[in-house]
Amino acid sequence: MTTASSSSSLHTVDTDSVVTLNDVKVHYPVKEGALQRVTGHVKAVDGVDLSIARGKTLGLVGESGCGKTTLGRVISGLVAPTGGDIWMDLSAQQQLDVNRLRGVNEAEMTAQDRQMWKDLTLNSRLGSMSREKQRQYRRNCQVVFQDAFSSLNPRQLVRDIVGRPLRVHEQTSGAELDKKVIELLERVGLGAEHLLRFPHQFSGGQRQRISIARALALNPEFVILDEPTSALDVSVQAQILNLLVDLQAEMGLTYLFITHDLGVVQHMADHIAVMYLGQIVEYGPTDQVFDSPLHPYSRVLRDSNPSLEGERNRDWELSGTVPNPIEPPHGCRLHPRCPVAAAGCGWSVSDVMSRTEENSPVIFETIKTVDRSDDYNAQINFENEGDAQGFVSQLNGSVINESMHRPPEVRGASVKVSFNEVSDASLEQIQDGRWSSCIRTQERGTLPDLNKSQQVNGKEGQ
């Protein structure tokens, strides 16, 4: 993704943001062999733009492995991004300025712009702002981890766990510390009698309360909740969620709520960002995203959520498994699994191969070699012409065939395939405040209808 396209896709919020992300990337090198040569990168987070409005809750949803936890860790400063910028405390105007100036080469800026950019980077950008500011950001941004069992040091007493931030940042100790820790414990529904106990003496819900008390010790403005309830019993989940809602109202907190459970986020979040394979594919107000998703992936997530209110429409389903994040699909990253994928969604040679392997393993076995000239053009070689014909007829009528530059050509025992190149999908504003990276939604303005021809038994529309 180029800087130009990403700057145009940054969504901003019309209030102050506690944190704004610009094209943030976390790529882990994959090393192989005795020499540890880098052979590729796992793109855990791959170009994320996000603004989190002060005092609101942003829900970050996606399946496991989509990079949502890594993104949370980047924002909390636990993982250094390998690309992009993180800004703290930007006003609505500053977000627009950042958005605009990021697309401009520094040499081409006017003197005024250059000064503005300098001020912004010195005052608000993580990594280039002063140590004092970094420290302030650290204090302001706290985390509640998913696993309450492993997020509390088993060798420390509750007093030392909850009191630790106060010791580090305010040099509190002794009776003063005890008093403050008891206050914090009471705030999360525990009490003075819990002060001198070890974590193993508590239940899961109580541990999560201790974790929350620790996060609140420094009076932060912003708390990252990394699946805070997913390890808890359902009845306890509700208690913790209510506690979080109460604390937010009381202390004016901003939450980034990371979860794979849409049901939880539906009641907690003001806005929702849906993540797939390292990228945000949809962003918008929670109610609207739930009522009318603008990305097939959000739609699938919503429909797969079990509900007590009768049968949900289960026609929207993904096929296959999550692709390899080292070489994510071209175009829209969802297209190999998408129920409404069309010709323009970014099909390439890899898709032909994996589709054939999945749908017609017998034909896949007849493939001898594949000569790729690039990701979009290749010659596939077979033992004999019959096998090559079988391969082509298998592709007939599929969406893959439609997206080819020209129909697959049989030449002797080999087949030439050639696809149209498609640029990577990026988040674009579809309606006011609603963003989607679905290429088809961007064309039509609404989510495409389910493709009837791909349905085995089209029950839709009843």
Add this chain to the structure above:
Amino acid sequence: MTTGPGSKKTAQSPTPKKSAVTVKWARRLEVGREVLRNPLTVIGLTIIFLFLMMAVFAPLLAEPNQPDPYQSPRDWSNIDSPPGVAGHVLGTDSTGGDVLYGIIWGSRLSLQLSVTVVLFTLVFGTMVGSIAAMRGGRIDNLLMRIVDVFLSIPELIFALAIAAVLGPSFSNIILALAAVFWVKYARIIRGEIIKVKQADYVAAARVVGDSSWNIYRKDVLPNAATPLIVQATLDMGNVVLIGATLSFIGLAQAGLTEWGALVSAGQSGLLAGEWWVSTFAGLAIVLWALAFNLVGDGLRDVLDPKTEGR
């Protein structure tokens, strides 16, 4: 961790006046009680206790020989006499040295050997392993390759080579053993720290903004140290075993009241039926090593139940 009945008691009857220190000691006592529940551990501890008493009260048990108490007094009129003859409870060796005296004063040397070697290797190995694990990357690679070199040579042969180069003396045996034993600790602590570093409580401490030294001190080391304690206990016995081997081969001073040297001195008499010198000295070595192994295994079962029966 273990939750014995003691922990439930602390959980259910909180007395508001309790201090953090008492709570922490109560927890340690509880672990101690758990350890003492294993009869084999108790046997091991008893043997160790008796040896300790023997070492501490050596001057009362056997009048020290002048000028060097670590040389057995010679009774030239009673050479190779069996146990019970002329006041020699465990007999004498071929130079008239009293075997009981050798074992009593030898316990001091064994204790000295164990404590010095284990303390030094524990501290040094932990330092090397911690630096490797906390820094990672190139430093880790470099340090671990050095450790691999040490590990690739059998420890007995390596200690033998070092002691042989340095010349025969008891302090050189200590040096040789120290040079061999530290690598194990470096390996163990490195592996444990890498595991512990993944825990969310370490991430939580980083989010809070605590220094790396504090994180190491409060979060990483206390949670990674358990296998070290077990290994150190086992090595208290192992060190004496290998040390005895070295002095058996003759790498300690001649006539030293060291158990291994004593076994070596009695070796020539074995075929002639003079069994007592090597047997009693050998028994002391076996008991010492056995006792620490019993305690080490007992500690492992309580502190680290996951590796039980390894």
